Amino acid sequence: MKMRSVLWLAVSLIFALGSVSCGNKAGDPDEVAVLDTNYGKIVIEFLPGDAPRHVAHFKKLARDGSYDGTKFHRLVRINTKLTAIQGGDPNTINGDPSTWGLGAPGQEKVAAEFSKTLKHERGIVSAARQGNDPDSATSQFFICTASNPAWDGQYSIFGKVIEGMNVADTIGRAPTINNSDRPLDPVVIKSVRIVKREEAK
Numbered sequence: 001m002k003m004r005s006v007l008w009l010a011v012s013l014i015f016a017l018g019s020v021s022c023g024n025k026a027g028d029p030d031e032v033a034v035l036d037t038n039y040g041k042i043v044i045e046f047l048p049g050d051a052p053r054h055v056a057h058f059k060k061l062a063r064d065g066s067y068d069g070t071k072f073h074r075l076v077r078i079n080t081k082l083t084a085i086q087g088g089d090p091n092t093i094n095g096d097p098s099t100w101g102l103g104a105p106g107q108e109k110v111a112a113e114f115s116k117t118l119k120h121e122r123g124i125v126s127a128a129r130q131g132n133d134p135d136s137a138t139s140q141f142f143i144c145t146a147s148n149p150a151w152d153g154q155y156s157i158f159g160k161v162i163e164g165m166n167v168a169d170t171i172g173r174a175p176t177i178n179n180s181d182r183p184l185d186p187v188v189i190k191s192v193r194i195v196k197r198e199e200a201k
Helices: 002-023 052-063 165-172
Strands: 031-037 040-046 072-078 081-087 124-127 141-144 157-163 189-196
Touching: 031 052, 040 052, 040 165, 052 157, 052 189, 072 165, 081 165, 157 165
Parallel strands: none
Antiparallel strands: 031 040, 031 189, 040 157, 072 081, 081 141, 124 141, 124 157
């Protein structure tokens, strides 16, 4: 009987530790991301309750400095209307522009966390991925400048802009190279910092 109690206690402790670990996977819920671009500052609030793996992955990359020097390389237009700005590809730091958007070999992939309730509305931040593989998200992300219901349930929403949508709009108005969705002049993400919400003000 005593042995059974000890065993039960040990199993309970393992489950408790596992729960704490999983619950903290995305880190402090009071943390936000501050993107310092050559167009201005964009602050992103995370949604760990909906996409914990994507939040944890973005924070890790940001803390590693992986986003520093990358560019918003794509201005997404649907029927001529600007719908999103996309960035985060390490190839944009110093790689050949023909590789921008393809991602770097060996990047860690994040499995899909498609929401049944969140919508791709203005200000939403979502993970880019390969069209034929829902579990292929790496470092690239896009910020919606307009709603696009066609993306709902197809891309993993992990955050939303709480400051700097005017900056995102300005980036979206940047002139593009002829017959391309790439800005003519580089739109650089100089740094991404993970800070407490209070520090972002």
